[in-house]
Amino acid sequence: MKKATKKEIEEIKKRLIEHYPQAKTELHYKNLYQLLVAVILSAQCTDKRVNMITPALFEKYPDIDSLAEADVEDVKELIKTCSFFNNKAKNLVAMAKMVKEKFNGKIPEDEKELVKLPGVGQKTAHVVMIEYFGKNLMAVDTHVFRVSHRLGLSDAKTAKKTEEDLVKAFKTDLSAVHQAMVLFGRYICKAKNPKCDECFLTEFCKSKDNFKAS
CATH class of the missing domain: 1.10.1670.10 (Helix-hairpin-Helix base-excision DNA repair enzymes (C-terminal))
Known part of the structure; x- marks a missing residue:
């Protein structure tokens, strides 16, 4: 080529x-928590589909604290129309728990820390940092x-x-x-x-x- x-x-x-x-991203979000969850869900899934799923998810689990206490089976039910929903549900709850336990409930704004979270690879971290912080x-x-x-x-x-x-x-x-x-x-x-x-x-x-x- x-x-x-x-x-x-x-x-x-x-x-x-x-x-x-x-x-800007076509994912719907109001804060860093919602953006991170939406980007995790968007892996191999369309933004359109994610935007159909997240309103009910965010209504039930509006922040890191509530998601950290969530029943994985309940999260699975809420996101079941998303690809790889089993893994994503486990990762979302595990991610929230780690943010609560290791980062005092605050989503890290540093790429090296962000990629330590379950379900967050380099691409997900970069999408979040590009969209939310305008990083180069x-x-x-x-x-x-x-x-x-x-x-x-x-x-x-x-x-x-x-x-x-x-x-x-x-x-x-x-x-x-x-x-x-x-x-x-x-x-x-x-x-x-x-x-x-x-x-x-x-x-x-x-x-x-x-x-x-x-």
């Missing part, structure tokens, strides 16, 4: 930020991974390596680029039938020959 040039990378970055100014970080979900490869920004086989390539390529404004790439991948550069006719990055696409007209 032909890699994007430095000039192309700069133009891709500029257009992404211009098309999605002040882009990159997170690679399925949309960002796909867009990165189609635009020749990375040819890495893993999300972690792809993230490294993107950080190296873009360097600054990573939080804005991440949010933009998610929306671009979700609505235009889709996995199936990408909307090439609506694309504002067509000339940088390294994969367009593989697409049939949608």
Whole structure:
């Protein structure tokens, strides 16, 4: 695969930020607790589905203290339409317990501490830090991974390596680029039938020959 040039990378970055100014997550949340729970639930699950699940969950368990005392079976019942709900329910309760016991009930704002929580890997931690704190970080979900490869920004086989390539390529404004790439991948550069006719990055696409007209 032909890699994007430095000039192309700069133009891709500029257009992404211009098309999605002040882009934010589509997950619904009111505070750091709700954001962290929603992001944990969103792993391999759509934001739309998560937003259908969380109102009842947050009504019953509005904070870390209540979730730490929750019955895992009850949490499973509330999130059962989410993928991997068994594991996610266990992780959510375990996460809340750890926050209560090891962090005095306050969700850590440091990445190294955040990734110690059950259900929180590097990607989840980065999404939370990008969204809530506007940190200069990159997170690679399925949309960002796909867009990165189609635009020749990375040819890495893993999300972690792809993230490294993107950080190296873009360097600054990573939080804005991440949010933009998610929306671009979700609505235009889709996995199936990408909307090439609506694309504002067509000339940088390294994969367009593989697409049939949608």
